[in-house]
Every structure is written in structure tokens, then in C-alpha cells.
Amino acid sequence: MDDSTAQTPERTAEATAGPELADLRVAVIGAGNMGGPVVRTLLAAGVRPAHLRIANSGPASSERAAAELGATAAASRTEALEDADVVVLGVKPYQILDLVAELRGDLPAGAVVVSLAAGITLAQIEQALPEGSPVVRAMPNTPISVGEGAVGLMRGTAVTAAQRELVHALFSHAGVAVDITEDQVHAFIAAAGSLAGFAFAIIEAMTEEAVRQGLKRDLADALVQQTLRGAATMLLESGTHPALAKAGVCSPGGTTAEGYAAFEREGVRAGLAATMAAAAERSRQLTED
Ligand SMILES: NC(=O)C1=CN([C@@H]2O[C@H](COP(=O)(O)OP(=O)(O)OC[C@H]3O[C@@H](n4cnc5c(N)ncnc54)[C@H](OP(=O)(O)O)[C@@H]3O)[C@@H](O)[C@H]2O)C=CC1
Numbered sequence: 001m002d003d004s005t006a007q008t009p010e011r012t013a014e015a016t017a018g019p020e021l022a023d024l025r026v027a028v029i030g031a032g033n034m035g036g037p038v039v040r041t042l043l044a045a046g047v048r049p050a051h052l053r054i055a056n057s058g059p060a061s062s063e064r065a066a067a068e069l070g071a072t073a074a075a076s077r078t079e080a081l082e083d084a085d086v087v088v089l090g091v092k093p094y095q096i097l098d099l100v101a102e103l104r105g106d107l108p109a110g111a112v113v114v115s116l117a118a119g120i121t122l123a124q125i126e127q128a129l130p131e132g133s134p135v136v137r138a139m140p141n142t143p144i145s146v147g148e149g150a151v152g153l154m155r156g157t158a159v160t161a162a163q164r165e166l167v168h169a170l171f172s173h174a175g176v177a178v179d180i181t182e183d184q185v186h187a188f189i190a191a192a193g194s195l196a197g198f199a200f201a202i203i204e205a206m207t208e209e210a211v212r213q214g215l216k217r218d219l220a221d222a223l224v225q226q227t228l229r230g231a232a233t234m235l236l237e238s239g240t241h242p243a244l245a246k247a248g249v250c251s252p253g254g255t256t257a258e259g260y261a262a263f264e265r266e267g268v269r270a271g272l273a274a275t276m277a278a279a280a281e282r283s284r285q286l287t288e289d
């Protein structure tokens with residue numbers, strides 16, 4: 001992976017304060033499984049609930065999402081866009097270009113468009129908008145909803161330094177926010193966007209086995225989730241290589257060494273690598289479609 005533009009990840013809440021967001025007006029078109037967590041992180045960053053308007057596929061859905069997320073429902077997409085400084089597009093990839101074509105007449109001049117869509121390039125979105133429109137691609141994951149996620153930010157050709165700073169400020173409570181290139185987004189999806197889903201699947205599988213081994217479900221939930229969180233926190237805080245931390249758990253002839261031998265024998269490492277590679281490959285395919 002070309003890392004010439006990759007930043008050193010830094011926990012965003014520790015980053016220095018950026019632009020003031022209290023007066024910013026944001027429209028979120030499509031606050032679903034990913035747009036919803038984006039709404040939460042924008043509110044955490046300081047966007048006012050009254051200034052964050054949601055438009056989903058219909059008014060009832062917009063009202064439901066706004067109530068759940070603590071934002072404001074717009075009566076229509078057009079109303080959501082009125083005076084918007086930033087427009088987040090959280091619809092499915094196959095919908096986004098039609099949506100952009102539909103909205104382009106209502107977009108306030110200079111509004112920064114932020115697309116969450118996998119597989120849709122900056123150039124495709126820029127082509128669907130008036131020339132010179134500032135467009136950012138964001139590749140987030142759902143744990144940004146609790147400030148423990150990651151987002152990769154890709155800057156379109158018309159985005160100014162101030163607009164880049166603004167978008168970073170908007171994601172300042174996501175967890176980690178880094179600038180990436182569009183070439184890097186496939187690997188980023190494997191290691192963050194889709195990885196959240198794989199992490200949930202791993203947690204689910206481990207919890208089921210803990211229950212099979214005899215633990216009550218609530219204790220199994222707590223042990224698996226707390227241990228995985230603790231393991232990640234240990235590595236993040238110490239900078240220790242995971243292989244060394246693993247060695248520190250494996251007593252000679254003990255339980256972990258025996259379990260780890262099964263991990264390798266059963267192909268768990270190879271399976272995880274194949275899982276991430278398949279996600280990255282699908283991202284490349286979506287971009288070529
Ligand atoms: N899910 C994830 O973890 C991630 C997703 N993404 C990207 O985020 C985008 C959204 O995915 P996801 O949140 O999972 O999808 P969802 O289906 O959960 O959400 C899509 C949202 O778009 C709304 N919507 C659909 N059509 C319209 C329309 N014409 N006008 C306004 N709103 C509309 C839906 O409203 P309604 O509910 O009323 O139908 C819904 O709120 C995708 O492009 C995906 O690639 C990126 C990273 C991670």
C-alpha cells in the first residue's frame with residue numbers, strides 16, 4: 001500500500017480544537033446504519049441538534065431517526081438542504097449518483113458534500129455536481145457512534161485547506177480520523193469499515209462457545225467483550241507488538257499454548273486474512289463496476 005499520504009493515526013478527541021461547529025448547518029441525507037453513527041459523532045463534535053437535519057426516504061423514517069439520534073427531522077430532502085454548509089450522503093452506493101443528480105439544483109453554493117458510499121469515487125460524484133463543488137469521501141465504521149471507531153477521509157479536487165480542517169473537526173470525536181488516498185480505501189475498508197462487522201461476528205462466535213462451555217450468557221457477553229476491549233486497550237496504550245503480548249499469555253505446556261495451536265491448526269489466521277482480503281477485493285470491484 002502506498003503510504004506516502006497516510007497520517008500517523010492519532011485519537012481524534014485528543015487532537016487540538018478545530019473550527020467552531022456550533023453555527024454550522026448540516027444535512028444528513030440517509031441516516032441509516034452508517035449515517036446514524038455519523039450523526040452521533042457530528043453531535044458529539046459540537047454540531048447543534050437544531051442545526052443537524054435528517055432526511056430519509058420519507059418523513060416518518062426521518063422523524064424516527066431524528067428522535068433516536070437526538071437531531072432534527074426535515075420534512076423533505078429540499079428542506080434539509082436549505083442553508084446547509086455540509087451535506088452528508090448516507091444512502092447505498094447504487095443510489096448515490098442518482099441522488100446527487102436529483103439534489104444538485106438544491107445544494108447551497110459552496111456546501112461541502114461528504115459521501116459515505118463504498119466504491120463510488122470522488123470523480124464520479126464531482127462529475128454529477130456543478131464544476132468546482134467541494135466533495136469529500138469518508139469511509140467510517142459504526143463504532144464511531146461511541147467515539148471508538150475510525151474514519152478515512154479522501155479530499156476532492158475543489159476542497160480547500162479550511163474545508164479539510166472543517167471535515168476533520170466534524171469527525172473529531174470519531175476515534176481515529178486520517179487522510180487517505182482513494183487507492184488506500186480498499187485496505188481501509190478491510191481494516192476498519194468492514195472490520196467492525198467481522199469483529200462483531202468474532203465476538204458472537206466466541207460468546208456462543210463460552211456459553212457451550214457452561215457460562216451464563218450475560219457473563220459470557222461480559223467476559224468476551226471486556227477481554228477483547230482490554231486486549232486492544234493494552235496494545236494501544238503500550239505500543240507492544242501483538243505477538244509479544246500473546247507470548248506473555250502462553251505459559252509453557254499451558255492452556256493458551258494449547259488453544260493457540262488449535263487456532264493455527266484450524267486455519268483461523270488464514271481465515272481472517274481471507275475475510276479481510278475478500279472485503280478489500282469487493283471494494284475494488286465496486287469501484288470498477
Ligand atoms: N453500514 C456500514 O457499516 C458502513 C456503510 N458505509 C456506506 O454507508 C452508506 C449507507 O449504508 P448503510 O447505512 O449501511 O445503509 P442503510 O440502508 O442502513 O441506510 C441507508 C439510508 O438511506 C436512506 N435513503 C434511502 N433512499 C433515500 C432517498 N432517496 N432519500 C433519502 N434517504 C434515503 C434510508 O432511509 P429509510 O430508512 O427511510 O429507507 C436509510 O436511512 C453506503 O453507501 C455504504 O457503502 C460505509 C462504511 C460503513
Ligand SMILES: O=C(O)[C@@H]1CCC=N1
Nearest residue numbers: 118189193194195197
Ligand atoms: O458492506 C459494505 O459495503 C459497507 C462498506 C464498509 C462497511 N459496510
